[in-house]
Amino acid sequence: LDYQHVQVPFEITLWIMLASLAKIGFHLYNKLPSVVPESCLLIFVGLIMGGIIYGLNDKSPPVMDSDIFFLYLLPPIVLDAGYFMPSRPFFENIGTILLYAVVGTIWNVFGIGFSLYGICQVRAFHLQDVSLLHNLLFSSLIAAVDPVAVLAVFEEIHVNEKLHILVFGESLLNDAVTVVLYKLFRSFCEMPVIKTVDVFAGVGKFFVVGIGGVLVGLTFGMTAAFTTRFTKDIRVIEPLFVFLYSYLSYLTAEMFHLSGIVAIIACAMGMKRYVEANISLKSHTTVKYFMKMWSSVSDTLIFIFLGVSTIGENHEWNWPYICFTVIFCLIWRALGVLVLTFFVNRFHVNTVTSKDQFIIAYGGLRGAICFSLVFLLPDFHRKKLFIAATTVVILFTVFVQGMTIRPLVDLLHVKRKRESAPTVGEQIHIRFLDHLLAGIEDISGHWGQYYWKDKLEYFNSKYLQKILLREYDQPKSSIVLLYEKLERKHAIELAEAGQLGHAPSHPSLLSDRTVITDKKSEDTLNPDILENIQEILARNLYRIRRTGPAYSRHTLPGETEPVEQAKEILILQRRSL
């Protein structure tokens, strides 16, 4: 038995296998994911595993190595998020997102840090030796909202596109702020004297980290696009370039102490358009599938490891500190969201409603990033206290907030509905007006950003396309691609049915879907039917663009509900021509 020889790859594969089997297990029982978010279940599995290992070995189970997390587990998830990020809503709301990410995070860090320092002053808690700087260091890693956890929970609750992109974008971009503050405070801890110059250097560093990350990402993105221009004869390795360049951008940024997350997002968003035009259809599908697969596996592993790592002797339980940490996290986030939204709403017609604000504040989940950062802290005597506090905050946010956010959202929704049930006519006309407005908005161009988008488009068509695209074609929008796909499909079906010579009478996609019910059509004015009608309308009226989730971890972009809706509309329109 030569276990030593294969130990490392064998164990890694076993962990991944465990993660995937756990995922299958959850989905076998249909009801479970709707009550308990997947992330909670995975942490739970991790806890059990950790308990087993602890029981067997009688020592602490392997703690998730921060290097493994930051170098191997985090990049696939962020790449997936950046690649499939819908750019239109993202850039429409970029101002708000940046405001929340930057100002919001700074607000949270200083708020939590100072309040915890205040708590430390209370003699009864025996916490005097935790200095202000230590508190600020701790709060800099605990304040940041974690994209992995947020994504995992928002999958379950269906929020509108704008809200989804706000929370999600914020969780991705606050990495830059977190990195700077964390490193800043850490270096301050080691410096005997802190001068004001150092503080200003810190502020400047923030811009360097953020903008530097973007530049690194864009450079790699453009290089990737350029490379794919020449891959016509070696289609098989095309998908590899996408992953290699993205990963390189992440590693390069980390090497220069810039924000790796921002770099990889910029790389993915920058190269997407050109790469997709250059690579073959099959490579494109491969890229999509692999990305989703990797990010899924990473995601699952992170949560399981989180569970495993909490078991053990790494913790110092000082309950007042821990409880106050949790409370302050909640309070400062809520305050931050309130104040910032007040400013945001001054400038936009599309206001962030109070229900949205609640979701943003309550959806500020902490996750594995905090956990890894706390393990990276230099060893000082209070480190275990911080580890314990971080663990509790993460578990609290993921379990309590994660599980209760959905019922609370439903409750808020129901409350608003109870004001007055809309009549059938109102429902129809309101939806009619919504579609009308969406159309008018599209015709008049989206406000504000259009100027910059126009400039970017001009720059793109004049210079970038010529360099980066293989065939200098107008890059097609996804809708045109979808339409072409439908045409191809329809032609194939007709050919198979032997009808290619004749005019198409019935698109076969449409015919087997009209359901003839046995409802009595004379009795249409019965009040009992009213509820039925409401239900039918609620289920079947086409949604306007902005009411679906912008990004989904588990479904490929071609298979989401809005795309199905778009297909139907296109078919109907073709039919009526």
Add this chain to the structure above:
Amino acid sequence: SVSHSQITRLYSRFTSLDKRENGTLSREDFQRIPELAINPLGDRIINAFFPEGEDQVNFRGFMRTLAHFRPIEDNEKSKDQNGPEPLNSRSNKLHFAFQLYDLDKDEKISRDELLQVLRMMVGVNISDEQLGSIADRTIQEADQDGDNAISFAEFVKVLEKVDVEQKMSIRFLH
């Protein structure tokens, strides 16, 4: 009236849509907007821009149609009641929407016209009978003079609880 910067913005949008650069937009120019292609009401919205029987719309017409969607400013609400009603008043906004339903321009939405619009707005899983009963219900709720059609006044009444001013407005600039 629209402000100077709004006009310039709209004009740049107009010219960017006008691919043949002859100062007018045709239906194809509108249909080139991808999001409009998958809007259930896309064709009707496009038609609303073109005056009766014409195939080209100039910038003035373009602006005039879009002017319906300007938000109602507070200081305009109490302006002179004797002058002509501005295009973006609540009543005119609703009339614009009404005309999208009312294809034959007889100032009434008949059952057929309603059915056509409904068919465009719902998925393929609803049978014709179900749709018919929905249409009947809608007319029954709104109809007050018993002509089995929805007149403009009845349409306005149905939507009296809805904040039409906010719903049917877009900010052209921040």
